[in-house]
Amino acid sequence: MDTDTQHEKRDHSSVTPTGTAERSRFSRSPRPAEEAGTAPEAAEETGRGGLSWRRTGLLGIICAVFLLLLSTFVLQxxxxxxxxxxxxxxxxxxxxxxxxxxxxxxxxxxxxxxxxxxxxxxxxxxxxxxxxxxxxxxxxxxxxxxxxxxxxxxxxxxxxxxxxxxxxxxxxxxxxxxxxxxxxxxxxxxxxxxxxxxxxxxxxxxxxxxxxxxxxxxxxxxxxxxxxxxxxxxxxxxxxxxxxxxxxxxxxxxxxxxxxxxxxxxxxxxx
The missing domain is CATH 2.10.109.10 (Umud Fragment, subunit A)
Known part of the structure; x- marks a missing residue:
């Protein structure tokens, strides 16, 4: 009787809501990249930011050259x-x-x-x-x-x-x-x-x-x-x-x- 009781207790203790065990068993832990905030979306955003800085620098150079040409030939x-x-x-x-x-x-x-x-x-x-x-x-x-x-x-x-x-x-x-x-x-x-x-x-x-x-x-x-x-x-x-x-x-x-x-x-x- 004690054995049945223990078995019954074990059965009840192992019961979880439907699918919970499976999810717990197969759920993956967060990857280090995601924990560090470098998910693909973040990496893509960083890439865009780097490109933006390059574009800003290029635009600055173009503006400076334009102003120098304007000053040299038209209005100084x-x-x-x-x-x-x-x-x-x-x-x-x-x-x-x-x-x-x-x-x-x-x-x-x-x-x-x-x-x-x-x-x-x-x-x-x-x-x-x-x-x-x-x-x-x-x-x-x-x-x-x-x-x-x-x-x-x-x-x-x-x-x-x-x-x-x-x-x-x-x-x-x-x-x-x-x-x-x-x-x-x-x-x-x-x-x-x-x-x-x-x-x-x-x-x-x-x-x-x-x-x-x-x-x-x-x-x-x-x-x-x-x-x-x-x-x-x-x-x-x-x-x-x-x-x-x-x-x-x-x-x-x-x-x-x-x-x-x-x-x-x-x-x-x-x-």
Whole structure:
């Protein structure tokens, strides 16, 4: 009887809900990969993430190349490093220089604000620099992230080829081809020039001056040097058309009418 009782107890103890024993017997333990969270779905997601980073890097490179090409041939940011063009341009302004302005037969006009390479006119010998450092600085400057090269300048065109530019008339103003110019863009309190001059601009060159005349080293400062302070037109990088940064300075550089009544050389030519 004790045996039957024990047997009966064993039978009852071994009874489980339908299929439970089979499931327990055949159920597999979690694989190490699944426990670590690297199931096929997770691995696939990680793969997509890696690809996404590669795409992001490639996209960044493409954007950088595009901006460099745009800056090289079309529209270049130019950081203003000094106050020589105040109040028109402030220190820290980033100009957008239109490199197409003079590419299709149009020449710089009196009153234009231009960016130019002063090699041979304002700078007789460019400073020597490490090629790698120069390349990196040039790329940063091309994107407006660094100061421009020491040979790059921004000034206003006052005289073009054939013009006679004189300072000063009896009222202290600059004369171009015998016409006195009312330069309302000058920095408050500045005289048009404290350096007297009387020059004729050779064809293919420009006479340029800063708007902050007392703080600007321009054509006047190079009268006794080779080239006489004249900037070859071929050295012009482009015309400054917009201020792009800071945002509160965002604006187009409006053309001046100061030279509107100036006649061309000897009554003809440039207007």
């Amino acid at each position: 940011p130019f950081l203003i490093p000094s106050g020589s063009m105040e109040p028109t341009l402030q220190v820290g302004d980033r100009l957008l220089v239109n490199k197409l302005a003079y590419r299709f037969g149009t020449a710089p006009q009196r009153g234009d604000v231009i960016v130019f390479d002063g090699t041979g006119s304002f700078v007789q010998e460019p400073p020597r620099e490490n090629p790698v450092t120069g390349l990196l600085h040039g790329a940063a400057a091309a994107l407006g992230l660094a100061e421009p090269a020491e040979t790059d300048f921004v000034k206003r065109v006052v005289g073009v080829g054939g013009d006679r530019v004189v300072c000063c008339d009896k009222g202290g103003r600059v004369q171009v081809n015998g016409r006195s110019v009312d330069e309302r863009y000058l920095h408050a309190g500045d005289a048009p020039s404290r350096v007297p001059f009387d020059i004729v601009v050779p064809e293919g060159t420009l006479w340029v001056m800063g708007d902050h005349r007392s703080e600007s080293r321009d054509s006047r400062d190079h009268l006794g040097e080779p080239g006489g302070g004249m900037v070859p037109v071929k050295r012009v990088i482009g015309r400054a058309d917009w201020i792009g940064w800071p945002l509160d300075r965002w604006s187009a550089l409006e053309p001046t009418d100061a030279f509107r009544r100036v006649p061309g050389p000897e009554g003809g030519g440039h207007g």
